Amino acid sequence: MSDKGTPALVAFRADAPAYTLNDARKAFAEQLQLGANDQMLRSKTEIDQLGFAHERHQQYYKGIKVEHAAYTLHAKDGAVQSMSGSFERIEKLNVTPAVSASAALQAALQFVGAKKYMWQDAAEEAGLKDQDNNPAATYKPQGELVIVENQRAAGTAQAGQPTLAWKFNIYAQQPVSRAYIYVDAHTGQVVMQDNIIKHVAATGTFGTKYSGTQTGATETATGGYRLRELTRGLGIETYNCRKSNSYTAAVDFIDADNSWTEYNNAAFDNAALDAHWGAQGTYDYFKNVHGRNSYNNAGAKIRSYVHFDDTPGGAGYENAFWDGSRMTYGDGASRFDPLTSLDVAAHEIGHAVCSSTANLTYSYESGALNEGFSDIWGACVEYYKAPDKQTWLIGEDIDKVRPSLRSMSNPNAEGQPDTYQGTYWYAGSGDYGGVHTNSGVLNHWFYRLAVGGSGTNDKGTSFSVTGIGIDAAAKIAYRTESVYLTASSNYAAARTYSIQSAKDLYGAGSAQEIAVTNAWNAVGVGAAYGGGTPPPTGVTYCTSKANSVAYEFIDYVALGTLTRTSGADAGYYNGTALAAPTLTAGTAQTISYSAGFVGTAYAEYFKVYIDYNQNGLFTDAGELVVSAAASTSSATRSSGFTVPLSAKNGKTRLRVVMSDNSGTGSCNAYSYGETEDYSVTISGGAAVAGVHGISGSTASTQFDVYPNPATDRLTVLLPNNASVVSVQVLDVRGATSTAARYEGNGQLNVSGLAKGLYTLTVSDGQTIYRQRFVKE
Structure with missing residues (x-):
């Protein structure tokens, strides 16, 4: 869940x-x-x-x-x-903007506060048009209306809520930054920032400066050879920014005889060789190990720009980044040498892989995962291309002050946590919610998965992991990122999806699945593997538990063949393994329950839920079957309910919640009382659960509408060739459109509709059917 x-x-x-x-x-x-x-x-x-x-x-x-x-x-x-x-449940959101795109852009630019933007540089604009082979290409942001989670309203009711927003891709030149900025389309406030340029406070690529004498592909050019090649995807190219921040003014590195030994000079030109070799090695790793053709799996060209500097007076740029389309490397200053080491180059190209797969949002836990996966690829590429290096250190070649930027084997050594919410865990809003700090948990999980080990983590949990080697660990990590993770995934999701990836690759109950589970336990995310073949992953229910049973608890529950008398059960009792009573759809049922007290009898509320549609939630209509008023009596109380005909056949969950607080719902950690879960079996109900429409009638999406997208007309075919009694077309605002005409025989004329997305609602007089279609 x-x-x-x-x-x-x-x-x-x-x-x-x-x-x-x-x-x-x-x-x-x-x-x-x-x-x-x-x-x-x-x-x-x-x-x-x-x-x-x-x-x-x-x-x-x-x-x-x-x-x-x-x-x-x-x-x-x-x-x-x-x-x-990841699915966002949204209700009653007004999708008509009150703030124009132009006004929202001004708010976004004020938020960024740059001195100069890329679209204000005529040379960069021309370079983009040439690069994309598109005369209309521009860096100037174009507003897109989207719905996004509000991440900048901490402490208010709006925090974390779905918000209608204008989205802008804003690329600043001075100082350099690039991010998606989201502006509330109703208030004009910035509600979220998702960085495209992922700074690591270090970076690196190719070259004899850090990796000795290596061979790399080049191509002939005027005056000799240049750092370009077309043998990998659409090519790998490395350029010299000449200590400026201009990409369009960048030039090729040229060598007369294709022997680049003279590049070991005071200008650190040999750092360009690291960048070029690193980009090639990273491409080779993803292609040969994971079958991925460049970062976008479509052969995208990898461009690297070395000697980048936007500091006043050219003092030295101490960073490297991927900006969404190219690699950029600074020469460093007091902290770093040129940031082009192999693991840094792989780390940055790893961000490009992420943007084309999971696209993890660059903030808080999803941002920490984004950074952590890039470190994983830095380690894997280094192990693949230069196994004599220190695989589990990131940036050890470039750091002049510390042994490394980060340690995957011992994150604490560089101020990172090795346990979820443990020592060094960052809980503030700086660094986009601690993305460079909290990534240590994913780093250490990968290290434990590959190498193994035992000990006790910061939560006092003893762990033992049998390592599976870096190759198998990398395959599981890659599948997790490229197949399962989504933009908003957190550490809990990473655990779930990596376990599923291990099952996909090696089978349920395999040594690899056990190791993945136990490695997460080692870093404080989830329990250790329980042994045996785990049950199929299906519906997961939210947690409901009282913090104290010192005064009151549930002491009796009875429904059909289920009868249980008990004492206090520490705030929660899981009785789902008990024999499940059978409830027939359409029948009236009676459930009995009572409270037990220690001393004084307090006023207690009872709520009973049944997950009729088996979706893991108790919040759907009709699933709160009992809501009993407060009572201080310890006598048995009884309540009646009727099992709906729409209930889904099979075993599902019954939840009983007793609390002294009327606001306690189905998913809570609450003060006093108790929660008990049981199983019930539904029979005689629906084979599948219906989708409830806004009218209260049961709505179904199971009917045919084609072609979709449509240009002039749609054909509507109801199940069992039922006759169409009524037709309604709604636009994206929910307003009825009169431009579409139903002409009988299943034919809907949509030629008069404007291009866009519509909802088609059809009825045969008994069932309401609903589906979306696109008018082209």
Whole structure:
């Protein structure tokens, strides 16, 4: 379960898959409980080396893209094996902007506060047009209306809430920065910043300066040879910024005889050789080990710019970064030598891989994962190309002050945590929520997974991990990042997805799955492996537990064949393994319960929930089956409820919550009382759960609409060839459009609609059907 209360991963039995890829909308409707305003649109499909098809879908709400919210179906031979991702549950959000894009841009520019921007440099604008072979290309930001989580309203009711915002890609030249800036389209306030340039306070690439005598591909040029080559993807190119911050003024490094020994000079020109060799080595690693063709898996050209400097007077730029399209390296000053070492180069290109896969948002835990994966690739590429180096240190070649920038084997040595929320864990907002500090947890997880070890972590947990080697660890990490993680993933999600990746690659119950689980336990994320073959990953329920049972607790629960008398159970009791009573859909049921007291009898509220649609939530309509008023009595109380006909057949969860606070719900850590969970079996109900529409009628998405996208007309085909009684078309604002005409015989004329996204609602007089379509 994600921290948003929605499933992060749902796995299905391989011998009885629930869906095929053609059932995508059905899978999302049933497993995510999509509302009338939600849509999941397919964005891309990739086939991996195991033969899995990964079909990624982007979330939209009322036709507006929901940033960092995507879900992927993972299928083998057409059958969906699992589904994973991040889904944002949005209700009653006004998607009509009150702030114009131009006004929002001014707010974003004021927030960035740069002296000069890339689009203000005519040479850079011309260079971009030439680079993209597009006369319309420009660095000037174009506003895009999206929905994004508010991350800049800490301490207010708006914090973490879905917000309609204008999104801008702002590239500043002086001082250099590049980030997506999100401006609230109702208030004009900046609500989020997602950095494209990932600074590491160090960076590096190719060269004899750090890696001895190496061979690298070049090409002939006027005057000899230059650091370019076309044998890898669309090419790898390395340029000389000549201690300026201009990319368009950068020139080639030229050598007369293709023997670059004279580059070991006072200007550190040999750092360019590190950059070029490092880029080639990183490309080779991802291609040969993971089957990935450059960072975007489509052969993208890798450009590196060395001797970059935007400091006053050319004092020395102590950083390196990936800006979304190229690598940039400074020469360093007091802290660093030129930042072009092999592990730094691989780290920065690793950010490019991330931007083309998980696209982890560069803040807080997702940002720490972003940084951590880049360090993992720095270590892996260094081990692949230069195994004699210190694999588990990052930046050891370039740091003039410390042994390294970061240590994966001992993060504490460089001020990083090796345990989740342990020593050195950063809880503030600086450095985008501590992305360079808290990445130490992922780094150490990878080290433990590869090397193994035992001990006690900062949480007092004893651990023991049997290492599986860096090669197997890297395959699991790569699959986790490239297949499962999404933009908003946190450490809990990384654990879930890496365990699933180990199962995919090596099988459930394998030594690799056990090692992955125990390595997470070592760094304080989740329990150790329990042994045996774990049950299939499916619905995960939120935690509900009282902090104290010193005064009151649940002492009796009875429903059908279930009867349990008990004392205090430490605030929570898991009775799901007990025999489950059978509840028949449409029948009336009675549940009995009582409170036990230690001394004084307090006023207690009881709430009973049943997850009728088996989606892991108790917040859906009708699932709060009992809400009993406060009572100080210890006598047995009884409440009645009726099992709905729409309840899904099979075993599901019953939750009983007793609290002295009426506000305690289904998912809480609360003060006094107790929670008890049980299983019940539904029979005679629906084979699948319906999606409830805004009218209260049961709405279904299972009908055919084609072609989609459409230009002039749509064909509507209801199940069992039922007759269409009514048709309604809504635009992205939810307003009824009269420009579409239903002409009978399943034919809907949409020629009069403007281009865009619409919702089609159709009824056969008994069932309401709803689906989105695009008018081109």
